[in-house]
Amino acid sequence: MELLVASAIGILTAAGLYLVMRLRTFPVIMGISLLTYAVNVFLFASGRLTVGAPPILTDATTYADPLPQALVLTAIVISFGMTAVVVMIALGAYLGADDDSVNDPVDPADTKAGDAS
Amino acid sequence: MTHWIILPVILPAILAPFIVLAARYHIGIQRVFSIAGVLALIVVAAGLAWQASDGTITLYQLGDWAAPFGIVLVADRLSTMMVLLTSVLGLFVLLYAIGSGWDDRGRHFHALFQFQLMGIMGAFLTGDLFNLFVFFEVLLIASYGLMIHAGGNVRLRAGVQYVLFNLLGSTLFLFALGAIYAETGTLNMADLAGRVSLISEDASVGIRIASVMLLMVFAIKAAVVPLHFWLPSSYAEAPAPVAALFAIMTKVGAYAIIRVYTLVFGPDVAVTEGLHGLWLLPAALVSLAIGMVGVLAARKLDRLVAFSVIGSMGMVMVAISMFTADSIAAALYYMVHSTLAAAALFLISDMVRAGRLNLNLTAMPIISGAALTSALFFAAAIAMTGLPPLSGFIGKLLILDAALDTPLATWIWVIILCSSLISIVGFARAGSTLFWKAKSVPIPEDRLIEPAPAVLSYVAVSGLLALLVAHTVLAGPIYAYTQATSAQLFAPAPYLEKVLETPGKLSKPKEGQ
Numbered sequence: 001m002e003l004l005v006a007s008a009i010g011i012l013t014a015a016g017l018y019l020v021m022r023l024r025t026f027p028v029i030m031g032i033s034l035l036t037y038a039v040n041v042f043l044f045a046s047g048r049l050t051v052g053a054p055p056i057l058t059d060a061t062t063y064a065d066p067l068p069q070a071l072v073l074t075a076i077v078i079s080f081g082m083t084a085v086v087v088m089i090a091l092g093a094y095l096g097a098d099d100d101s102v103n104d105p106v107d108p109a110d111t112k113a114g115d116a117s
Numbered sequence: 118m119t120h121w122i123i124l125p126v127i128l129p130a131i132l133a134p135f136i137v138l139a140a141r142y143h144i145g146i147q148r149v150f151s152i153a154g155v156l157a158l159i160v161v162a163a164g165l166a167w168q169a170s171d172g173t174i175t176l177y178q179l180g181d182w183a184a185p186f187g188i189v190l191v192a193d194r195l196s197t198m199m200v201l202l203t204s205v206l207g208l209f210v211l212l213y214a215i216g217s218g219w220d221d222r223g224r225h226f227h228a229l230f231q232f233q234l235m236g237i238m239g240a241f242l243t244g245d246l247f248n249l250f251v252f253f254e255v256l257l258i259a260s261y262g263l264m265i266h267a268g269g270n271v272r273l274r275a276g277v278q279y280v281l282f283n284l285l286g287s288t289l290f291l292f293a294l295g296a297i298y299a300e301t302g303t304l305n306m307a308d309l310a311g312r313v314s315l316i317s318e319d320a321s322v323g324i325r326i327a328s329v330m331l332l333m334v335f336a337i338k339a340a341v342v343p344l345h346f347w348l349p350s351s352y353a354e355a356p357a358p359v360a361a362l363f364a365i366m367t368k369v370g371a372y373a374i375i376r377v378y379t380l381v382f383g384p385d386v387a388v389t390e391g392l393h394g395l396w397l398l399p400a401a402l403v404s405l406a407i408g409m410v411g412v413l414a415a416r417k418l419d420r421l422v423a424f425s426v427i428g429s430m431g432m433v434m435v436a437i438s439m440f441t442a443d444s445i446a447a448a449l450y451y452m453v454h455s456t457l458a459a460a461a462l463f464l465i466s467d468m469v470r471a472g473r474l475n476l477n478l479t480a481m482p483i484i485s486g487a488a489l490t491s492a493l494f495f496a497a498a499i500a501m502t503g504l505p506p507l508s509g510f511i512g513k514l515l516i517l518d519a520a521l522d523t524p525l526a527t528w529i530w531v532i533i534l535c536s537s538l539i540s541i542v543g544f545a546r547a548g549s550t551l552f553w554k555a556k557s558v559p560i561p562e563d564r565l566i567e568p569a570p571a572v573l574s575y576v577a578v579s580g581l582l583a584l585l586v587a588h589t590v591l592a593g594p595i596y597a598y599t600q601a602t603s604a605q606l607f608a609p610a611p612y613l614e615k616v617l618e619t620p621g622k623l624s625k626p627k628e629g630q
Contacts, residue, residue, distance in 0.1 A: 032284050039291040046299035078254045086280045093273035
C-alpha cells in the first residue's frame with residue numbers, strides 16, 4: 001500500500017510540474033490542481049497509512065491519526081478557493097489581452113525585456 | 118486569560134465583512150471605518166508591544182485547548198514589534214490610497230485591505246506552523262484581490278504570475294508541513310522545538326528535507342535569489358498603495374525564517390546544522406547583489422524600486438543568515454527601516470506616474486508638484502541606499518559590525534559596500550533623469566496640466582519619512598530593544614515553558630486514562 005500511495009503522489013507531482021512548465025494558463029492551472037491533489041494525498045499519508053483502525057487513541061496498538069485528516073480538509077478548501085481565484089484572474093487576463101501565455105511578452109521595444117534577469 | 122492578543126486578527130476580520138456588506142456603495146463610510154479600524158489596530162498593537170517590552174511572553178489558547186493540541190497565539194517582543202510596524206505602515210498606506218483616490222478606482226479596496234492586515238497580523242502572532250500556513254493563505258488571497266485592483270491587461274497578467282507563483286509556494290509549504298508532521302507528530306512550534314532536538318543523526322533524512330523545503334517556502338516569500346522572480350513584475354504592476362503594503366509581506370517571510378530557525382531548527386540542533394551558513398548566506402549575498410544591479414539596470418522607476426526591495430531583503434537575509442544575537446538584532450533594525458523606505462519609494466513613484474505618460478527613466482516635461490516630490494524622492498533614496506544621515510546607514514553599519522567575526526566577513530563587507538555604491542549610482546541616475554533633465558525638456562503646448570498630488574498623499578509619504586527620521590534619531594533605544602528581542606529569541610526556554618506548561622483543556626492527557 002505504501003508503494004502504491006507513494007508512486008501515486010510521485011506521478012501526480014511529476015505530471016503537475018510538467019504541466020506548470022508549459023507556461024500557458026490552462027495547462028498551468030491543471031498542473032497546479034494536480035500538485036494540490038498530490039499534496040493532499042501526501043498530507044493524508046503523513047499520519048501513517050492504516051486500514052480499519054479507529055481515529056482515536058485506545059488501548060489497541062493501531063489507530064488512525066485524525067489530525068492529518070483535519071489538515072487535509074483545510075488544505076482542500078484553501079486550494080479549491082485559490083484555484084477558483086486563479087481561474088477567474090487568468091480568464092480576465094486572457095480575455096483582456098487575447099493571449100494566455102504566463103510569461104511576460106518578449107518585445108524589444110518594451111522596457112520589460114530588460115527585466116528578464 | 119487576556120483576550121487582547123487575538124484582537125489584531127479579530128478586528129480586521131469583523132471590519133472587512135462589515136465594509137463589504139454594509140458600506141459597499143459608500144466610499145466615504147468605507148474610508149472612515151477603514152481608518153478607524155487601523156487607528157484602533159495601532160492602539161492595540163502599541164499596547165501589546167508595551168506589554169511585551171519587559172520580556173513578558175503572553176499566550177492565548179484558542180478555545181482554551183492546551184498547547185500541542187490546540188492552536189496558540191504568542192505575543193513576545195518580536196511578534197508584537199512586527200504587529201506594531203504593520204499597523205503603522207497600514208495607516209500611512211491607507212492615507213495615501215485615500216489621498217490619491219486609488220481606493221475608488223476599483224471595488225472593495227478597503228475590505229481587501231483589512232483582510233490583508235488580518236492575515237499579516239495572524240502570521241506574526243501564531244505559534245503553530247499549520248496556522249501560519251492558514252494565515253499565509255489569508256494574506257495571499259487578499260493580496261490577489263489587491264494586486265489586480267483597478268484592473269488593466271498588464272496588471273492582470275502580472276497578477277496571474279503572482280498568483281501562480283504563490284500557489285506553487287503554498288503547495289511546497291504543505292509538502293514541508295506534511296513531512297514535518299510525519300517526522301515529529303506535531304506542528305506546534307514550541308512542541309516541535311523539543312521533538313526535533315530528540316531526532317538522532319542517523320534517522321534525520323526526513324526532517325532535513327522538511328527543514329530545507331520550509332526554508333525555501335519562506336525564501337519565496339522573502340524574495341531571496343533564486344526564488345525572487347515573482348517580485349519585480351508583481352510589485353511594479355500592483356497599484357502603488359498595494360505595493361507599499363506589500364513591503365511588509367517580504368518581511369513576513371523574513372520573520373518566519375527568524376522565528377522557525379531560532380525556535381525549531383535552532384543553531385544548536387545537530388540535524389540542520391550548516392543550513393543557514395552554507396546555503397542561505399550565499400543566496401542572500403547574491404540577492405543583495407542582483408537587487409542592487411537591478412536598480413542600476415532598471416529602465417522604469419517602478420521596476421527600480423522593486424529591485425531595491427530585493428536588494429534590501431538580501432541585506433536583511435545576510436544579517437539573518439549569520440544567526441548570531443548581534444546580527445539578528447541588526448537585521449530587525451534594518452527590517453523596520455527597509456519596510457518604511459520601500460513603502461515611501463513606491464508611493465513616491467506613484468506620485469511621479471500621476472504627472473507623466475509612463476515611468477520610463479527618460480527625460481519628459483516636468484511634472485506638477487515636482488519640487489516637493491523630488492525632495493521626498495531624494496530623502497527616500499538616501500534612506501534606501503543607506504547613505505548617512507538616515508537609518509539605512511545605521512542599519513548597514515550594524516550589519517557590517519555584526520559580520521566582523523564571521524568566516525565570510527570579507528565577502529559580506531565587499532558585497533554590501535559595492536552593492537551600496539551601485540545602488541547609489543542607480544538612484545542618482547534615476548533622480549537626475551526624472552527631475553533635473555525634465556527642466557530642459559520643452560513643455561508641449563497641447564499638454565493637459567495634471568493637478569499636483571493631493572495634500573493627503575504628501576502627508577502620507579512625509580509621515581513615512583518622518584518615521585524614518587525618528588528611527589534614525591532613536592536608533593540607540595530601538596537597537597537596544599532589537600537586541601533584547603534577539604536575546605529573547607536565542608534563549609527560547611521561557612517561550613517553550615510558557616506555551617507548553619500553561620494549563621488548558623487536555624493539558625495532561627495521561628491522567629485521564
